[in-house]
Amino acid sequence: MKHLDDTDERLLALLQTDAQMSAAAMSKILNLSASQISRRRQRLEDDGYITATVCKLDAAKLGLSVQAFIQVQTDAHTKETHSTFLRLVKTRREITGAWTMTGDADYLLRIYCADLTALNRFTQDVLLPHPSIGRVHSQIVMEQLKDAEALPV
Template sequence: MIDHTDARLLEALQKDAHLTAQELGEVLNLSPSQAGRRRQRLEAEGLIQGYSARLDPTKIGLTVQAFVQVTLGVHGPEHGRGFVTLVGTRPEIISAWTLTGDADYLLRIYCKDLSALNTLIHEILLPHPAVSRVQSQIVMDQFKRDAPLPT
């Protein structure tokens, strides 16, 4: 369980992971050592899984974002594992979920252009022996960026 101070610490770090123990202490009204120990405990307990930089996809040449729903035609454990392994090897697929409903998986994809997305769908995903259907939605605009998790 996390208390109110832990929740505020997590909120602050999601906004700026570079905060020092001194700065965290100021935000939380704690000493730097107390703030640092809290951060270390939350890291050790796995609430904080890591730190990363958020990149602007268009500035690094990734101009197409898409969500792709994948339906498997065969649902044996080995087929699911094979598809999950394939997804893990593709850097264009930045996140993936198992779903309820019509589709089995939802993939979030960034590609440099529509041709690259077409290649991924038609030459990589559809030929997989377990895949029976792929449906893609191309993102026109993302009006809300990925937000921090509510604490």
């Protein structure tokens, strides 16, 4: 990977704040021409620094009022257990984030549901009966203080 200069880092920080910001608007902030901004952005995409441009949605407006983190401990640590669990993660829309972990939990899931009843149904009907899962521990988000999607560039 090529080294990022200060302007590249500032451009990436701006794009994480608003990926739809025009090159003209960014050029005023970064003191570069709009064409220079466009070329830099294209290079950052080509070099793999920018992997996607997405829209961030408001969960509450979509009727998803409950966010939870669920720690999952598997029954066994085999390749089959992992692949079976990975299929579950990829097919359930409620799971919006998933990580393998060190410590007591093997996985950490971020879940969005309409309400507590839906979260309970997901836990009882999907997670607990799954053959790979031995134990789950849920934590419901009371208030999100900071969105951790932007990287510290």
